[in-house]
Amino acid sequence: MRTLSLILLAVPLMAQKHGAGRTPTDQEIRGLGATVAPDGTGLPEGSGTPAEGRALFAARCAKCHGEKAMGDVGPRLVGGQGTLATAQPVKTVGSFWPHATSLWNYINRAMPFNQPGALSHSEVYAAVAYLLEINGIIGPKDTMNARTLPKVRMPNRDGFVPDARPDIKR
Amino acid sequence: MAKTSRRQALRLGAALGSGALAQGEEARLLGTPLGPYGERSRHVTSVRTMRQTRTPEAGSSATPLAETYGIITPSALHYERHHAGIPDIDPATHTLTIHGLVERPLVLTMAELRRLPSVSRIHFLECGGNSGGEWGAKTGPDVQRSYGLASCSEWTGVPLRLLLEEVGLKPKASWLIAEGADACRMQRSVPIVAALDDAMLAYGQNGEPLRPAQGFPLRLLTPGWEGNVQVKWLRRLHVTDQPYMTRDETSKYSDLMPDGKARLFSLPQEAKSVITFPSGGHTLDRPALLELTGLAWSGRGRIERVEITFDGGATWRDARLDEPRFRLAFTRFRLPYRWDAKPAAIASRATDETGYVQPTREQLIAARGANSGYHFNGIKFWRIAAGGQVTNADA
Incomplete structure (x- = not known):
């Protein structure tokens, strides 16, 4: 039975009932842009250092996030570690984000706010490296790339739990 | 506007001939012509409200x-x-x-x-x-x-x-x-x-x-x-x-x-309801029999019951639910309400088909603290003053 269904699935015309659409080429799928899993799957080539990121941040990011990434129009990106269980939690990249890869994925697709998509892959690595460094997560000499970034362990890596609702009984 | 009215008046005059109107009767202007795409009445002015923000592309x-x-x-x-x-x-x-x-x-x-x-x-x-x-x-x-x-x-x-x-x-x-x-x-x-x-x-x-x-x-x-x-x-x-x-x-x-x-991934929106009339910003101008109404919804299915309190939650009465009630959709509730010009604290409480009952704000905070930020579905109270002003009871 299992063999039969596998054979059926292997015949596209029989399995595809409606026949809508066409098969995209690998190039077309790549053309949609990078998308990154927590284990780093999908990270492209390129690399950046905290020092490169510092200059980039001053030029492209500080206007909204503040010179010291303490937040302005855009959110604060630094500090807050140790505050999550207090009455005044400060949620930042350093205190809250569970995966460093998410930071690359987000900056690459959404930042800078007024020009998303304008940064090169290496510039995104540099921005990520700078934010990790000012949060004390990597050292000033650490280079971020597709191999090193997934190995970065964020301070709040174990800070997330599944949805526990419904959590209120009458 | 004036130009159109004048043209309409001329057209009306040409059709009827001067002096055709009965004595004492004002000529009625024709309405605007038909059109390819409808607009609401200029007397209807409901709009969405926006928070002040320096990045209006990223707001709500x-x-x-x-x-x-x-x-x-x-x-x-x-x-x-x-x-x-x-x-x-x-x-x-x-x-x-x-x-x-x-x-x-x-x-x-x-x-x-x-x-x-x-x-x-x-x-x-x-x-x-x-x-x-x-x-x-x-x-x-x-x-x-x-x-x-x-x-x-x-x-x-x-x-x-x-x-x-x-x-x-x-x-x-x-x-x-x-x-x-x-x-x-x-x-x-x-x-x-x-x-x-x-x-x-x-x-x-x-x-x-x-x-x-x-x-x-x-x-x-x-x-x-x-x-x-x-x-x-x-x-x-x-x-x-x-x-x-x-x-x-x-x-x-x-x-x-x-x-x-x-x-993480708190995806379903839990059962929730709110009274939309009378509600914050409204003024009841005199004692009268009103229709209290509002909306209820649940991300876990159909709304089965909505109860109303007029006394701050001490006692509750069932509201009538409009039919048909769809799963995962707004349900309109209504209840006749005689306002006697006395202060009242009103709220609605929804129950969905899973038996889940909309909690109070206090229950939510007891379970999750006050810093969770998202997915609030607590019971919402409005306060009606003796003068008829309706305000947010939690402000």
Whole structure:
């Protein structure tokens, strides 16, 4: 039975009932842009250092996030570690984000706010490296790339739990 | 305006001839001519409210729930929450690509999607951050500014299940990474679970194509779940074996508990209701028999019961529910109410088909603390003063 269904699935015309659409080429799928899993799957080539990121941040990011990434129009990106269980939690990249890869994925697709998509892959690595460094997560000499970034362990890596609702009984 | 009126008057005069009017009767002007696209009356002025922000492309606007009738929100008043503005997309060139852990990756045009078997269903949509101010002291003065990030439409689209069968999921396929074509390429991870049976790729809203603000030409609709996961301007579904832990599902839309842990993927919007009349900002001008009314909804199914209190929660009476009641949709409730010019504290409490009863704000805070920010569904009280002024009782 299992063999039969596998054979059926292997015949596209029989399995595809409606026949809508066409098969995209690998190039077309790549053309949609990078998308990154927590284990780093999908990270492209390129690399950046905290020092490169510092200059980039001053030029492209500080206007909204503040010179010291303490937040302005855009959110604060630094500090807050140790505050999550207090009455005044400060949620930042350093205190809250569970995966460093998410930071690359987000900056690459959404930042800078007024020009998303304008940064090169290496510039995104540099921005990520700078934010990790000012949060004390990597050292000033650490280079971020597709191999090193997934190995970065964020301070709040174990800070997330599944949805526990419904959590209120009458 | 004056020019039109004069022309209409001349036309009227020519048709009747001068002196044809009965003595003492004013000639009535013709109305405006027919037109290709309707506008609402200039006397109807309901609008969405927006928070002051320096980045208006990344804000939200709230539906005037107290100024809508029935259960359908006019498309032009549907709440908005955007992160990088509303893109201007030509449906002739827009495509959806489904790839990853599938037997047959597909790219589909809008014309191809619209030719597939479709469904039309009425469902609410609510931002996961709706009523977020109610956790703290910043509760809104009226329904719109406290509960207005919720709306309800008839949606038309292709069942998601049909397309997943079309591409053929590989054995390990368990998540969809949905991606929008807006400037920030909004991305959310969507678990492939039983609840997704309600999901569709929607291209229609209230009988017409989606409004640009609602994702034209295509959006993901996962009825009952928080709005953010229902990605607008959908361009890609990447099928994977794990969530991608994107910014908007980890650092945002997660619920921070008092112990410092945050809950992930709190997707269903739990049962909720609010009285829309009388509500904050209204004034009852004299003792009278009124119709109290409001809206209830649940992301876990049908609304089965709505109770009303007039005495701050001491006693409750059942409201009448409009039929038909749809799953995962607004339900309109009504109850005759004789206001006798005495102070009152009124609220509604919804129960859904799972038996879940809408909790109080105090119960929510006892369970989750006051810093979780999202997914507030507590009972909302309005205070009616002896003079008839209705205000937010929690302010």
